[in-house]
Amino acid sequence: MKLVTAIVKPFKVDDVKAALKALGVQGMTVSEAQGFGRQRGHTEVYRGAEYTVDFVPKVRVEVLVDDMDVDRTVDAIVTAARTDKIGDGKVWVSPIEDVTRIRTGERGPDAL
Amino acid sequence: MDSGNTAWVLTSAALVLFMTPGLAFFYAGMVRAKNVLGMLMQNFFSMGLVSVLWAVVAFSLAFGDGGAFIGNFDFVGLKDLADPDFQLPGYVGDLALTIPPLVFAAYQMMFAVITPALITGATADRMKFAAWVAFLGLWLVLVYAPVAHWVFSPTGWLFDRGALDFAGGTVVHINAGIAALVLVLVLGKRKGWPGEGMPPHNLPWTLLGTGILWFGWFGFNAGSALGANAVAAQAFMNTHLAAAAAMLSWLIVERLKDGHATTLGAASGAVAGLVAITPCAGFVSGMAPLVIGGAAGVLCYLAIQLKVKLGYDDSLDVVGVHLVGGIVGSVLLGLLADEAFGGLLFGGGSDLLVNQFIAVGATILFSGVLSFVIAKVVDLVIGLRVDDDAEDIGLDKSQHAEAAYNFGDIAMGRVGS
Numbered sequence: 180m181k182l183v184t185a186i187v188k189p190f191k192v193d194d195v196k197a198a199l200k201a202l203g204v205q206g207m208t209v210s211e212a213q214g215f216g217r218q219r220g221h222t223e224v225y226r227g228a229e230y231t232v233d234f235v236p237k238v239r240v241e242v243l244v245d246d247m248d249v250d251r252t253v254d255a256i257v258t259a260a261r262t263d264k265i266g267d268g269k270v271w272v273s274p275i276e277d278v279t280r281i282r283t284g285e286r287g288p289d290a291l
Numbered sequence: 292m293d294s295g296n297t298a299w300v301l302t303s304a305a306l307v308l309f310m311t312p313g314l315a316f317f318y319a320g321m322v323r324a325k326n327v328l329g330m331l332m333q334n335f336f337s338m339g340l341v342s343v344l345w346a347v348v349a350f351s352l353a354f355g356d357g358g359a360f361i362g363n364f365d366f367v368g369l370k371d372l373a374d375p376d377f378q379l380p381g382y383v384g385d386l387a388l389t390i391p392p393l394v395f396a397a398y399q400m401m402f403a404v405i406t407p408a409l410i411t412g413a414t415a416d417r418m419k420f421a422a423w424v425a426f427l428g429l430w431l432v433l434v435y436a437p438v439a440h441w442v443f444s445p446t447g448w449l450f451d452r453g454a455l456d457f458a459g460g461t462v463v464h465i466n467a468g469i470a471a472l473v474l475v476l477v478l479g480k481r482k483g484w485p486g487e488g489m490p491p492h493n494l495p496w497t498l499l500g501t502g503i504l505w506f507g508w509f510g511f512n513a514g515s516a517l518g519a520n521a522v523a524a525q526a527f528m529n530t531h532l533a534a535a536a537a538m539l540s541w542l543i544v545e546r547l548k549d550g551h552a553t554t555l556g557a558a559s560g561a562v563a564g565l566v567a568i569t570p571c572a573g574f575v576s577g578m579a580p581l582v583i584g585g586a587a588g589v590l591c592y593l594a595i596q597l598k599v600k601l602g603y604d605d606s607l608d609v610v611g612v613h614l615v616g617g618i619v620g621s622v623l624l625g626l627l628a629d630e631a632f633g634g635l636l637f638g639g640g641s642d643l644l645v646n647q648f649i650a651v652g653a654t655i656l657f658s659g660v661l662s663f664v665i666a667k668v669v670d671l672v673i674g675l676r677v678d679d680d681a682e683d684i685g686l687d688k689s690q691h692a693e694a695a696y697n698f699g700d701i702a703m704g705r706v707g708s
Contacts, residue, residue: 223490224549224553225490225491225553226555226556226559226592226595227549227595227596228485228599229549230488230489230490231488232488
């Protein structure tokens, strides 16, 4: 099992959700996040005083998938979230040791 | 007694009272989320303490017959004011009031409430609530009441020598503005200023507050005619036009210098125009309010850039908007007052202009020195400033044990639904 984590532009979340649903993914978790990559931050000006805002709003999408579904999950997210402009975000994959469904106690791939 | 005039001044008193919550939200939108209640509270508290002090003693010190510099104790506890035909000292001949003195006292009370509240924008995020309470009470009695006497009471020395101030350019704005500057110098900068970003946490509130201030200002300025008449009509129109012109001129300079026309700029410009027209409201006409407002928008914008260069942390620009805007209006009045009031450009000679400078200078000197003394005394006895930890936590939690925003707070138990 793998955890696919994606950091995407907030207005791309709906597209990513639709793409993952189309793949048959059973669930996902999203959270609001802030950060910077090569895009860096931006500046805001209040009454002539300039502030640099380093952390840009993003959304973190997390999906647990079976090993064989990893590549197409990543591809689906990348295709859905891409705008070809700087700041589109990143997707990474991490190994998962075990998963338990709380309601039934099922473990491993059965819990996905 | 005239019932129409009485109705208008009663209405105006309520309009002016509404400006203080408007100011509270104007400021509270500009502070960080941890200091919102601290800011709102300092403003709302003025409605409590100042009103009580005003009725008990400060009205009498401002409008009693005590000579040129301060009133006396004749009207302590609103004594004698319940008689609708009683005339206050100096209000004789053309100046005779056509409203009950109790209405006048209530109307002036609302001015006394908002004037010290203006100062809270400068000292935002770092002043102890207890210190504010002490400063507020002392300042009202020792600074506001005498200056109101000089300028507003016909027995006051500035009124007597012919300095003009229709609704409080000196008494309200210069007075509070210089006190704000002095208090900020004694209090010191916010931790992290100017290096750390301290952007406004809720600009929509600031714009809402601006709208309430603008609305209430019709009571402030047109109400100062003390009657429902042609002077009130002129003051009403002037007030609105100056605010409009200042909003435009501020935005133009901002767009040229910083690249964008901002909502905070629109709000700030409108308030700068309202401040500058305050002393002039019933004394100018025609397109003069566009000149006064237009000048205020540009000059106040330039003035707020000074704090970073000079290194004083006037957090929400009370000095740049109220002190500078008040001076702009008071001085321009010397040039632009209608012929009947002696404006230099309308053939009145230089007498009025000289008097305006004297009124501005006297207010700055008196309020500046006394505000400094009061600030030092409060600092010695109570301590003006919260400690480092309290400043980091924010005034809401450290001073009032509350939080402005508890959205699904995990720490409080259940989250959301």
